[in-house]
Amino acid sequence: MSSTPILSLLVAASVAALATTLGTIPLSFDLKAKRRALSAAYSVAAGIMIGAGYLLTLAGLESRPSACILGAVLGSTYSFWLRRVTGSKKFDDNDLESIPVEPKEVDRFLLQSSFHSAAEGAAIGAAAAVALPLGLFLAAALAVHNIGEGMVLTHRLYSPQATSSHPNAVPAPLLWPTSLPPAALVVVTKLPQIVLAMGTYFLIQVWPEFLPLALGFTAGALFFLTLTDLTPFAYGQGRREWVALLCSAAAALVVLGQSFFL
Amino acid sequence: MTAEIKWVFLYSLLTALATGLGALPFAFLRQVSTRGLALAESLAAGLMLGASFSLIAEGSHYGLTQTLTGGAFGGLLLLAGKRLLDGHDIQFGEIRGAGARRILLILAIMTLHSFSEGIAVGVSFGGGQKLATLITLAIAVHNIPEGLAISAVLRPQGASLLACAGWSIFSSLPQPLMAVPAFLFVETFQPVLPYGLGFAAGAMVLMVFLELLPEAYEKADSENVALWTTLALVAMVLFQTYL
Numbered sequence: 001m002s003s004t005p006i007l008s009l010l011v012a013a014s015v016a017a018l019a020t021t022l023g024t025i026p027l028s029f030d031l032k033a034k035r036r037a038l039s040a041a042y043s044v045a046a047g048i049m050i051g052a053g054y055l056l057t058l059a060g061l062e063s064r065p066s067a068c069i070l071g072a073v074l075g076s077t078y079s080f081w082l083r084r085v086t087g088s089k090k091f092d093d094n095d096l097e098s099i100p101v102e103p104k105e106v107d108r109f110l111l112q113s114s115f116h117s118a119a120e121g122a123a124i125g126a127a128a129a130v131a132l133p134l135g136l137f138l139a140a141a142l143a144v145h146n147i148g149e150g151m152v153l154t155h156r157l158y159s160p161q162a163t164s165s166h167p168n169a170v171p172a173p174l175l176w177p178t179s180l181p182p183a184a185l186v187v188v189t190k191l192p193q194i195v196l197a198m199g200t201y202f203l204i205q206v207w208p209e210f211l212p213l214a215l216g217f218t219a220g221a222l223f224f225l226t227l228t229d230l231t232p233f234a235y236g237q238g239r240r241e242w243v244a245l246l247c248s249a250a251a252a253l254v255v256l257g258q259s260f261f262l
Numbered sequence: 263m264t265a266e267i268k269w270v271f272l273y274s275l276l277t278a279l280a281t282g283l284g285a286l287p288f289a290f291l292r293q294v295s296t297r298g299l300a301l302a303e304s305l306a307a308g309l310m311l312g313a314s315f316s317l318i319a320e321g322s323h324y325g326l327t328q329t330l331t332g333g334a335f336g337g338l339l340l341l342a343g344k345r346l347l348d349g350h351d352i353q354f355g356e357i358r359g360a361g362a363r364r365i366l367l368i369l370a371i372m373t374l375h376s377f378s379e380g381i382a383v384g385v386s387f388g389g390g391q392k393l394a395t396l397i398t399l400a401i402a403v404h405n406i407p408e409g410l411a412i413s414a415v416l417r418p419q420g421a422s423l424l425a426c427a428g429w430s431i432f433s434s435l436p437q438p439l440m441a442v443p444a445f446l447f448v449e450t451f452q453p454v455l456p457y458g459l460g461f462a463a464g465a466m467v468l469m470v471f472l473e474l475l476p477e478a479y480e481k482a483d484s485e486n487v488a489l490w491t492t493l494a495l496v497a498m499v500l501f502q503t504y505l
Contacts, residue, residue, distance in 0.1 A: 050311075054315055054318070057315070057499065058319060061499070061503060065503045065504070069496060069499065069500045069503070072492075072496045072499075073493065073496055076488075076489060076492040076493060076496070077489070077493075080485060080488070080489045083485050084485075220492060220496065223488075223491075223492040223495060224488045224489065224492045225488075226488075227475070227484070227487060227488035227491055227492065228484045228485045228487075228488035229484075231471070231475060231479075232479050232484040232487075235475075235476050235479060240471075240472055240476050241341065241472065243471060243476075244341075244468055244471035244472040245337070245341070245468075247471050248333075248337050248464070248467045248468055248471060251467070252330050252333055252334070252464075255318060255326075255330065256326065256327070256330055258322065258326060
């Protein structure tokens with residue numbers, strides 16, 4: 001196994017995770033502008049994920065269709081089950097004004113963000129196993145998406161509204177260090193992205209026969225997460241027409257890269 | 263030659279009639295709850311996304327750029343159509359308002375996309391009877407979930423089972439109409455095929471994100487919508503891979 005692709009993948013996955021910190025920089029946007037920007041960012045991210053999911057499915061179907069399809073069913077149902085078990089449904093409120101997260105729920109909120117990152121990481125790893133440029137592209141796309149995610153995490157946990165109604169907006173959670181500044185806290189939730197990117201990549205290198213199953217699994221999880229986390233939030237902040245246009249255009253651009261990536 | 267033309271027409275008519283079978287699962291559905299409506303919309307969204315995937319994959323064999331160019335036109339035309347309908351009080355039989363608009367849009371898309379499928383059947387006859395039979399059978403079978411997608415939008419709005427089957431078949435009627443000229447003038451029609459396939463895919467994707475998904479999110483939890491949409495998408499891919 002050559003070290004160059006591993007190093008490239010590690011750097012790309014880490015940059016994608018660290019990009020989340022850019023979203024924590026306090027900028028004096030008014031809420032309307034912030035909503036529009038977030039809606040656009042989430043729509044583009046959703047399109048990229050769907051386009052990437054299409055490419056992963058295509059690669060899996062070419063390799064072993066039955067394993068790929070089984071993987072997609074497992075990936076989506078597993079992600080559904082995980083959300084149910086962790087009780088993260090209550091954070092599905094897609095109105096940016098309906099912050100803050102209840103202090104006692106901070107653990108769960110951050111846990112949900114970590115699961116989201118884990119699925120994204122697995123997608124980067126599987127994509128890189130198919131073709132390194134596809135993995136690097138997906139990591140770059142997720143880096144852009146992570147900036148928006150950092151903004152939302154910070155807004156819901158640290159905004160003035162949150163701290164005024166809950167003086168200890170991020171108080172004594174059981175799992176998460178309390179005194180962490182926003183940038184550090186969001187990076188912690190993004191660590192699974194790096195770990196899963198590398199883990200999935202290594203798993204496929206060691207057991208290449210799992211590639212179609214892994215491709216299907218990550219595609220299924222990616223579709224599910226896109227439709228449960230990204231698109232509802234994008235609709236919540238912006239106009240349908242723009243969400244539909246941006247999402248479709250972003251997906252088409254990724255598909256256009258098919259001849260380059262695969 | 264006349265006998266061959268007759269076969270092309272009959273084969274493609276068969277594919278159109280198969281679309282009506284998609285209404286059958288709704289024979290057992292009398293009343294639709296809000297949750298059921300969201301489920302039907304999620305199902306239609308997943309089936310249409312899966313169909314778009316197949317259309318793009320098929321179109322990319324002829325030319326990816328042409329397919330995506332067609333997709334851009336399809337998406338923009340759908341958006342223009344929606345804007346046009348938004349300002350008017352739309353009526354579809356007994357159904358009025360947003361439901362009627364959604365039905366008109368989905369019927370328009372599905373009917374337009376049948377033109378490309380008709381061309382595909384006609385062009386495939388140029389490759390011999392065996393290939394044509396295979397392609398016809400494949401298109402006939404994949405028309406069934408398309409009929410299901412149409413019925414999933416019509417039935418919850420109160421359309422009868424017969425109307426669901428009838429409109430599903432109607433949406434596929436361009437197939438026999440286009441198959442014959444495509445067979446007779448293969449070389450003229452083949453270059454148009456990727457644009458047509460892309461056009462249909464673009465319009466379907468826009469329909470999903472503009473109408474079906476946001477409506478479904480308003481009626482059910484996002485995780486249920488996401489699960490049903492993803493599973494329907496996977497089922498469509500499974501269907502089109504193996505049948």
